[in-house]
Amino acid sequence: MGSPASTAVAAVVVVLLCGASARAQDMDKEWARPPYRGFFGAPGSMLPQSDVDLLEFPLNLEYLETEFFCWSALGYGLDAIDANLTGGGPPSIGGQSASLTPFVRDVATQFCYQEVGHLRAIKQTVRGFPRPLLDISAANFGKIIEQALNATLDPPFNPYENSVNFLIASYIIPYVGLTGYVGANPKLLTPQARKLLAGLLGVESAQDAVIRTLLYERGMTRLASYGVGVAEVTAHISDLRNALGRRGVKDEGLVVAPGQGPEGVTVGNVIAGDHLSLAYDRTPEEILGIVYGTGNPTQHGGFFPQGADGRIARGFLV
Template sequence: MASHISLTTASLALFLVLLPTSYASPSVPESDIDLVEFPLNLEFLEAEFFLWGSQGYGLDTVAANLSKGGPPPVGARKAILDPFIRDVIYQFALQEIGHLRAIQSTVKGFPRPLLNLSAASFADVMNSAFGKPLKPPFDPYANGLNFLLASYVIPYVGLTGYVGTNPKLQGAASKRLVAGLLGVESGQDAVIRALLYSKAAVKVRPYGITVADFTYRISNLRNNLGKSGLKDEGLVVPPVRGAEGKSRGNVLAGDQFSLSYARKPEEILRIVYGGGSERNPGGFYPQGANGRIARSFLQKSKAF
């Protein structure tokens, strides 16, 4: 097996500081700004989860300026991962740092929201997915398979958000940025799904539930929370739902034409808040997501 390349915390921090701070894009139309900023909420979540899970430290250690003074995440910790999975997740973490840098170099951005990345937060997601408490509570940091299942929860949501955002954008710079972000987020989701698909029939200990059933339940939960129909699919589906209506295997999720599903910001908030409402913070965002779009839903809530 090839050796895994890693950087020390100090050398990584220096490397990130020396990276260009400008995405070198022309001005973004005012109508695009909020749409381009909103994904920062998911990018912060992914950056912190992948950094902490693979390295045991977060954004404040390697690129504190990107947090823009936002509070550090709650409950995140280093996961017990084998060298291969740790290497993959660390690569994801570095990619998410790049995404934060690219967005914040294109638009002003906003501070990192308070994130709850505790094991209990992920356990709540799994309990909701299965409609009952799992015993013992699901712990994403306990081993590589659990971490991959927890990772299944996150990048796909951002992916569908980028697909939904792209048609609404007016400026060339905005479209180029979102297309670039979508490409890598899609790649991350594909890697996670492929790794899990290779273990689809494996039973997750100690629950005796297969990996495929976990992904089905998580996807079904996201469909229910999003309240906008079918936009999520597990790794194994009825053949009629597979590619060209001929495959039970579903390593990539897509509609009847194998095109990615799209979600609106409110659908994403309903999912990541964990309660099916864009107006009631919770889940991974105890105080709500940041940015004008997310905060506008909270303001509407206070008006009633």
């Protein structure tokens, strides 16, 4: 029989081997399939392929947010700010300057440049991919609002028409990316990847909180010609995203039913969260179903007429 010390060492080795085996299985589940095993990333970074995939996937949403906020605030998109960050991807469809109050334009401008920074941060860590074709046209946003309200609107909803419409359109996008970051966090293997994701999640969460707060202040305001209030519209948008995500309730409007607010005490719901007021999580599959507007990650459309990019998104389209 070996000494106590040798026995302890052997036990540690067994634990390490078991841990390594479990981690390898996790990587297999999270997009680390042959022949892609190994360490990849931007020059100077060494990340497992699963981390690369999970950090590249959000580029789809970051490109979308950059284009919408920059066009709305400035009247131009990423090509005019830093064409290198586009990776040569096609220009977005339908972007235009929005008719905003000076205050809301200031906020939108800050969001615009924050999203540019997010693109830089991700591409400094992983190679990324060119900007996909994005549809940020008034017509596309109009279809989403009609789908949410289950009604044909006359005149059609136009996110660029005024500040309230812009804020409602803004409500549609950042929250989806936020839930994706929450979902990806426990699947990342390296501190470098987790640090980047935490930084992205912090700012995306703050953007969503600002949008929700500005809308909450206007909650009883009725949208001209539609006979529906702002808070009611957000509830319908959240219901639509829940339906398209197909994984139950992971989305809540600005006002909820009695007993469903924080600790079951409030009906006001300026920040969405579960029964413990923790942020909801979503998988890439759920996110694609939502941003495609189809509820199906294999059927592109909506904001991504030709589909999202990256190995995770492409894996659903083949």
